[in-house]
Amino acid sequence: MSNLRSGVMARTGLGDLLGEAADGVVRFRTVPYATPPVGELRFAPPAPPAAWKGVRDARARGPIAPQPPSRLRMAMGEFERVQSEDCLTLAIATPAVDNRRRPVIVWLHGGAYLSGAGSLDWYDGGPLAKAGDVVVVGVNYRLGPLGFLQFPGLSDGMMGLHDMVAALRFVHDHIAAFGGDPGCVTLMGQSAGGGAIMRLLDFSTTEDLFHRVIAQSAPLLPGPNEAEATRRARRFMQLLEIDPDAVDAGERLRTAPIEALIAQQSVLARELSRFGSIEPAFPPCFDNYTPDYAERVARAAVARGVEMLTGSTREEMNAFFVADPAMADPDQAAVAEWFEALAGSADAIETYRRRRPGGTTRDLFGDLMTDYRFLLPSLDLAGRVTASGGRAFLYQFNWAGRNSPWKACHCVELPFAFGTLPAWNAPMLQGLDHGEYVALSATMMAAWSAFAHRGDPSLPELAWPPYGVGRETMCLGSVVGVMGDPAGVAWKVSS
Numbered sequence: 061m062s063n064l065r066s067g068v069m070a071r072t073g074l075g076d077l078l079g080e081a082a083d084g085v086v087r088f089r090t091v092p093y094a095t096p097p098v099g100e101l102r103f104a105p106p107a108p109p110a111a112w113k114g115v116r117d118a119r120a121r122g123p124i125a126p127q128p129p130s131r132l133r134m135a136m137g138e139f140e141r142v143q144s145e146d147c148l149t150l151a152i153a154t155p156a157v158d159n160r161r162r163p164v165i166v167w168l169h170g171g172a173y174l175s176g177a178g179s180l181d182w183y184d185g186g187p188l189a190k191a192g193d194v195v196v197v198g199v200n201y202r203l204g205p206l207g208f209l210q211f212p213g214l215s216d217g218m219m220g221l222h223d224m225v226a227a228l229r230f231v232h233d234h235i236a237a238f239g240g241d242p243g244c245v246t247l248m249g250q251s252a253g254g255g256a257i258m259r260l261l262d263f264s265t266t267e268d269l270f271h272r273v274i275a276q277s278a279p280l281l282p283g284p285n286e287a288e289a290t291r292r293a294r295r296f297m298q299l300l301e302i303d304p305d306a307v308d309a310g311e312r313l314r315t316a317p318i319e320a321l322i323a324q325q326s327v328l329a330r331e332l333s334r335f336g337s338i339e340p341a342f343p344p345c346f347d348n349y350t351p352d353y354a355e356r357v358a359r360a361a362v363a364r365g366v367e368m369l370t371g372s373t374r375e376e377m378n379a380f381f382v383a384d385p386a387m388a389d390p391d392q393a394a395v396a397e398w399f400e401a402l403a404g405s406a407d408a409i410e411t412y413r414r415r416r417p418g419g420t421t422r423d424l425f426g427d428l429m430t431d432y433r434f435l436l437p438s439l440d441l442a443g444r445v446t447a448s449g450g451r452a453f454l455y456q457f458n459w460a461g462r463n464s465p466w467k468a469c470h471c472v473e474l475p476f477a478f479g480t481l482p483a484w485n486a487p488m489l490q491g492l493d494h495g496e497y498v499a500l501s502a503t504m505m506a507a508w509s510a511f512a513h514r515g516d517p518s519l520p521e522l523a524w525p526p527y528g529v530g531r532e533t534m535c536l537g538s539v540v541g542v543m544g545d546p547a548g549v550a551w552k553v554s555s
Contacts, residue, residue, distance in 0.1 A: 067119060070157050072234045075112040079157070080119040085186040088152040088238070089179060090122030093230035094223065096146035097202065102314045103215035106148060106226040122149050124177035125203040126318050128326050131172065134383035136471055137486040139180055145206065145318060148223055150230065151178060151198040153185030154239045161241035163512040166197045166231055166270065168224060170251025170277070170471065172340040174204045174325070180483075187479030191502070192509020195240035199227040204325050205296060206318075210289035210345040214310040217289050217345025221259060228260075228269040246272040246512040250474065252343075254278025254370075258441075259344060261360045272515055273361070274508060275370040276477070277470055280354060280437040281339065289345040292328065296341075299324040335394045336429060338380055354437065358444035367515040368445055369508075371455035371533070372434040377426035379470035379488065387422045395425045402432040434470075435546065442527040453517050454527045456546045458537030459500060461491025468537070476501040476536075477508060496538060503540060 067078040068086045079088040094106035101107070123144035130136060155162065167183055169176040178198030185196025201207060201223035210217025232242045247270040249257045254275035260266045261273070284292065294304040300320055302312045329341040361368055381387040396406040403411075412424040419427070435456070442452035457473040466472065466488040475481050475489065479501050507517040507524065518524040522540065525532045530544040 067117075068157055069115070070237045072237045073111075074109060074234070076115045077118045078115050079152075083186055084190045085153050085155055086157055086238075087184075087186060088118040088150075088154075089120060090118050091150040091152055091230075092148065093150050093199075094148040094226045097148060097206075097219075098145045100314065102145065102206065103209065103219060105219065105222045108226075109230075121179065122200075123147050124179060124200055126206065126322055127171075127175045127203050128322050130175040132379050132471060135379040135466055135469055135486065135488040136182075137484060139182070141177065141180070145202075147177075147200050147202070148226070149179065149200050150227060151183075151185065151200075152195065152235075152238050153189040154195045155189055155193055156239050157237070158239050159236075160239050161236065161244075162193055162195050162239055163244045163246065163509075164195045164197060164231060164235050164240040164242070165246045165248050165274075165508070165512050166199060166228060168199055168201075168247065168249035168253030168256050170249070170253050171203070172338070173208055173220060173252045173343050174329075174340050176203075176252075182474060182480055182483050183478055184480050184483060185478070188477070188505050188509065191479060191505045192512065194509055194512050195235060195238055197227070197231055197235070197240075199224060201227070204342050205293075205321050208342040208344050209293050209296065210284075210286060211293040211297075211304075211310070211313075212290065214313065217286075221256060221263070221344055224256060224260060225263065225265050225269070228266060232269055243271070244512070245270040246274060248274040248276070248508070249278065250276035251278070251470065252340075255280065256344070258357050261357050261364075261366065267364065270366070271364075272367045272511060273369070274511065275368065275438075276473065277372045277376060277434055278370065278438065279338075279433045280357075280441065281343075281433070283339070283343040284345060286345055292332070292341065295331070296324060296328050299327055335386070335391065336398050336425070338377075338429075338433070354441050355444055358441055358448050358450070361445055362448040362450035366450075367511075368442065368450070368452040369455070369511050369517055370438045370442060370452065371457065372430070372438055373457040373470060373472055374430070374468035375426060375460070375466075376430040376434045376470040378466050378468075379472075381422055381426050382465050382469070387425075390421055390425055392421065395421060398425065399428060402428060439531060439546070443531075446527055451515070452527045453511070453524055453534070454532065454546075455534045455536055458535050459496075460537075461489060462493075464488070464490040466490065473504070473536070476504045479505055500536065500538075500540070504536060507534075 070077045079086045092109045123142040125147045126143045201220045207220030297304040445452040460467040511517040533546045
């Protein structure tokens with residue numbers, strides 16, 4: 061380790077990087093892990109970064125991927141950052157640049173594959189790195205059509221996932237220069253980031269690049285197949301006034317103004333939207349999704365020896381429904397259709413009514429969607445991992461601010477997991493008690509760090525059993541402890 065103008069130097073195989081020491085950690089906020097995907101490289105798989113001479117200053121915040129405003133900003137609050145297609149960078153926080161070989165946590169942010177960034181202050185890895193003696197790496201990856209548009213001869217609909225693989229490859233090759241252990245990598249993601257983890261477990265190119273996973277609120281949804289993804293790409297081109305059958309269609313899309321791509325992505329999303337659905341316009345193209353996909357993911361995890369920590373929040377869908385005028389008094393027939401499709405009968409709403417006394421139709425519909433989009437898939441996956449001979453740990457995050465309409469909604473656990481409350485100005489944290497926050501955040505960071513260190517989130521004062529026949533689940537909230545069967549209802553997996 062050496063100092064330069066009060067900075068801290070990391071010497072990688074590509075060149076020297078200057079970071080900033082503060083609050084007991086060293087932060088490298090803009091570390092390139094791939095060649096900028098600009099010009100002719102728009103829609104291309106990521107290429108390795110070029111080496112540089114001299115010292116590269118990584119202390120300043122870099123740009124994030126081009127994106128529209130977050131669709132959950134009413135719950136999470138707003139953020140503002142410079143946007144650019146030159147965005148394939150990592151934000152690395154480490155307790156020290158030395159030879160300690162600490163466990164590494166690589167963070168994949170959520171945002172429906174269309175918004176967010178791993179380098180946001182919300183996800184500053186400093187508090188977690190300091191509390192758990194781990195190296196935390198936040199990944200910026202391409203979003204929306206730049207990351208997930210599928211069109212023959214132009215892109216495979218997986219560019220954002222390829223970016224994640226490139227980031228993991230960089231970690232494997234260079235994280236030792238930041239005090240990290242490339243042989244002890246935990247891949248952690250929430251929402252879209254958690255869903256991406258499931259796909260990356262099924263990628264042969266990720267073999268040996270990560271060894272444990274923390275999947276928070278990961279919806280195990282099929283996404284569009286190749287035919288549907290191509291249909292969406294064609295419609296997207298039409299919205300941009302590009303003939304998808306023209307010989308120069310791909311070139312015109314490569315050179316279209318980024319502002320137009322972002323604007324028309326939102327138009328397409330509105331065309332595709334339907335009552336109760338949370339699917340984005342451009343999720344990863346996933347042509348080999350089948351009803352046994354969860355089984356394939358579980359077997360891949362077990363075959364690789366990947367340990368899993370997964371879970372959800374108690375009222376995930378409130379983040380989507382509370383601010384939606386259509387959900388203030390939802391259409392009863394449309395709600396009944398969803399109960400029929402997911403729970404097998406429109407009458408199943410009565411089961412949900414018993415579970416939530418006095419609940420409104422919005423509450424009951426939210427509970428249904430929370431169960432079948434988040435909770436039950438996580439139970440199913442954990443059960444399959446266990447049945448295949450692996451080990452999984454399950455949690456449910458139950459904290460909610462007093463009298464908050466958001467309750468324990470999607471994303472509400474993030475300030476606790478990262479210890480970054482000062483960075484948040486979020487309506488979903490309404491009613492927060494600061495002392496309770498500090499204590500619960502400390503517990504979460506300790507458990508997450510313990511899992512990264514040894515594959516078990518148990519703490520000396522808090523035993524956390526693996527998931528088994530009792531559906532053992534750690535409840536994280538105003539009271540912390542283990543319970544069984546967090547679903548409490550009969551259910552079927554919807555194909």
